[in-house]
Amino acid sequence: MAKSADSRPxxxxxxxxxxxxxxxxxxxxxYADFVTAMMAFFMVLWIxxxxxxxxxxxxGYFSNPAGYxxxxxxxMSPISxxxxxxxxxxxxxxxxxxxxxxxxxxxxxxxxxARLDSAKGALGSARFEVTVGDDGLRIELLESGQxxxxxxxxxxxxxxxxxxGLTLIAQELVALRNRIVVEGHTDAATYxxxxxxxxxxxxxxxxxxxxxxxxxxxxxxxRVSEVRGYADTKPRDLANPMxxxxxxxxxxxxxxxxxxxxxxxARHGD
Numbered sequence: 001m002a003k004s005a006d007s008r009p010x011x012x013x014x015x016x017x018x019x020x021x022x023x024x025x026x027x028x029x030x031y032a033d034f035v036t037a038m039m040a041f042f043m044v045l046w047i048x049x050x051x052x053x054x055x056x057x058x059x060g061y062f063s064n065p066a067g068y069x070x071x072x073x074x075x076m077s078p079i080s081x082x083x084x085x086x087x088x089x090x091x092x093x094x095x096x097x098x099x100x101x102x103x104x105x106x107x108x109x110x111x112x113x114a115r116l117d118s119a120k121g122a123l124g125s126a127r128f129e130v131t132v133g134d135d136g137l138r139i140e141l142l143e144s145g146q147x148x149x150x151x152x153x154x155x156x157x158x159x160x161x162x163x164x165g166l167t168l169i170a171q172e173l174v175a176l177r178n179r180i181v182v183e184g185h186t187d188a189a190t191y192x193x194x195x196x197x198x199x200x201x202x203x204x205x206x207x208x209x210x211x212x213x214x215x216x217x218x219x220x221x222x223r224v225s226e227v228r229g230y231a232d233t234k235p236r237d238l239a240n241p242m243x244x245x246x247x248x249x250x251x252x253x254x255x256x257x258x259x260x261x262x263x264x265x266a267r268h269g270d
Contacts, residue, residue: 101178101255105137108172112139115168125149126161127245136178136254139169141210142236145244154191156205158213162249166210169251170217176253179225180214182207183250188232188241204229210249 109130116128126149127142141150141162150162173180184207186199207227215221237243 098255102132104176105132105253108176109137112169112172115172116165119164119168122164123161126165128165136252138253139251141165141249143244143247150249151206151209151247154202156202156209158209162210163213166213166251167217170214170219173214173251173253174218178223178253178256180219180223181226181228181250181252181254182211182214182224183228183230183252184208184210185230185234185236185246185248185250186232187235187243187246199231200229202229203231206249210251214251 109132112130113128116123116130125144125146127144129138129140129142131138143149148159150159150165151157152159184203184205186203186206188199190199191197204227207229211224211227215224232241232246235241235243235246236248237246240246
């Protein structure tokens with residue numbers, strides 16, 4: 001007897017389509033190994049660049065961390081005492097900025113001198129000294145001894161030479177961003193034992209008069225960080241306290257904090 005059609009076996013075919021193989025997360029493991037290797041490489045470069053004493057400290061720390069903890073204090077390790085890549089990069093940046101600022105100061109000093117030289121006829125015997133030193137750009141208005149060039153004798157009343165000179169100076173300082181310190185100095189001449197007005201008041205009043213003129217000539221008031229009155233405590237001529245050049249106004253543009261830190265790092269070998 002023939003079998004019915006309903007009794008035929010059911011055949012199921014599985015067709016595997018060709019395509020890209022599934023990689024899973026194996027590439028992540030390979031990438032992590034690569035990053036770890038690179039980190040180890042840069043760590044080796046960093047340690048090789050250290051001095052012998054620091055390398056020995058690091059070796060001792062990893063050999064016996066508990067023993068080194070007391071020697072370096074809480075939260076510190078010999079690693080932090082070395083020249084880490086971050087510290088090296090920061091110091092290099094400070095030195096780059098310092099060099100750029102020093103160049104800007106030198107160029108500004110040259111322009112100020114040129115302006116003052118061009119106005120020599122109107123300035124007469126007025127003396128100006130413009131220098132770039134360790135503390136920054138310093139401009140000084142010095143009495144020459146040929147009369148009271150910048151201020152009326154014993155007062156903060158400003159003479160035409162001081163007004164013109166400070167105006168010319170301000171025109172060059174406007175382009176800079178550094179803060180400004182104005183200092184007043186006097187000679188050792190006194191007002192008398194019982195005078196209520198002394199060289200302290202006189203030096204401070206003259207410095208304030210110079211500040212007001214600088215601001216009136218375009219210097220932003222926010223840039224003036226200090227006004228100092230030194231009386232006769234910082235003479236230029238130590239041998240002669242009565243020398244005319246001891247009576248002076250100083251306008252100082254200090255190096256920025258970034259540059260000061262760079263100089264300090266250079267001096268201490270950081």
